[in-house]
Amino acid sequence: MMPDDGRGNEVTIPGVLISYEDGLILKDYYTKNKMNKTLLQSIKLEINFEMENKDNIVNYDLWYTPDMEEVYEILLDLHSYQNVLYKYAFLTPHLITYPDFDYSENNNQPVNDCLGSGSYCLNGDRVGIKDGSLLVKEAVRQECVYRIYEESDSENNNISYSGFFNYMEEYYSSCFSEQDFSEECSYNSAKNIGIDVDDLEQCYYDSFINYLQ
Numbered sequence: 536m537m538p539d540d541g542r543g544n545e546v547t548i549p550g551v552l553i554s555y556e557d558g559l560i561l562k563d564y565y566t567k568n569k570m571n572k573t574l575l576q577s578i579k580l581e582i583n584f585e586m587e588n589k590d591n592i593v594n595y596d597l598w599y600t601p602d603m604e605e606v607y608e609i610l611l612d613l614h615s616y617q618n619v620l621y622k623y624a625f626l627t628p629h630l631i632t633y634p635d636f637d638y639s640e641n642n643n644q645p646v647n648d649c650l651g652s653g654s655y656c657l658n659g660d661r662v663g664i665k666d667g668s669l670l671v672k673e674a675v676r677q678e679c680v681y682r683i684y685e686e687s688d689s690e691n692n693n694i695s696y697s698g699f700f701n702y703m704e705e706y707y708s709s710c711f712s713e714q715d716f717s718e719e720c721s722y723n724s725a726k727n728i729g730i731d732v733d734d735l736e737q738c739y740y741d742s743f744i745n746y747l748q
Contacts, residue, residue: 551582591623598629601673602662607707614700626696628681630674632657650743662714669716672739676721677703679738680730701728 553561568574599606617624635646635653642652648667649656657674659667677699684698705728710720722732 592625593620593623594625594627596627596629598631600631600657601670601677601711602657602659604662604707604711607703607711610700610703611707614697614704617696617700621696626699628677628699630678632671632674659716662711662716664714664716669718672718673706673716673721675739675742676725676735677706679735679742680725682738683730683734698728698730702730 565575597606597609617626632655635649635656638646638653644652646653646656648658648671650668650671655671657667657670659665659670662670664670680702681696681699684696702725705724706721709724709727710716713720722735725735726732
């Protein structure tokens with residue numbers, strides 16, 4: 536089983552070499568017992584790789600859209616581990632949006648389920664909302680929450696991202712699970728875990744250029 540980040544990045548493929556003599560022993564054993572499938576199926580070759588990691592640091596990325604319930608559930612599971620491994624595990628979330636099928640740079644008209652005249656879209660049908668642009672806006676706020684805590688944790692030399700995890704858990708229970716994707720619910724979630732809503736709102740608006748608002 537060779538797991539990677541789903542995008543083929545930094546895959547480590549171990550290789551194994553054995554001597555010719557050992558190979559003959561395995562071949563001979565197989566030849567003599569090839570009719571005994573039960574025996575052959577019980578044979579296991581176990582190999583342990585001592586792979587040196589120079590700094591013992593793990594960088595992991597999370598690619599998602601804010602309508603993916605499974606992502607919130609993954610973060611709920613990861614939170615306790617992240618609290619323990621905070622000095623050695625660094626999370627980078629990547630909020631994914633998609634351009635509209637008919638997107639054109641010359642179009643300056645609003646497009647359903649999108650911001651930026653179709654530049655950034657999410658279809659709300661998956662989670663049963665009429666306006667997918669609410670999910671795009673939430674993607675921006677989640678990115679802002681991450682940035683706010685990343686900067687704060689960096690200043691304190693404590694890269695735990697606990698604020699990001701706390702927000703995602705609060706948003707999931709208070710907004711996502713209740714199918715409330717409003718700006719008000721999002722900011723209330725931030726307020727409930729102690730995020731300065733003014734900072735979050737400023738980051739949100741700083742993320743846009745005029746025509747995207």
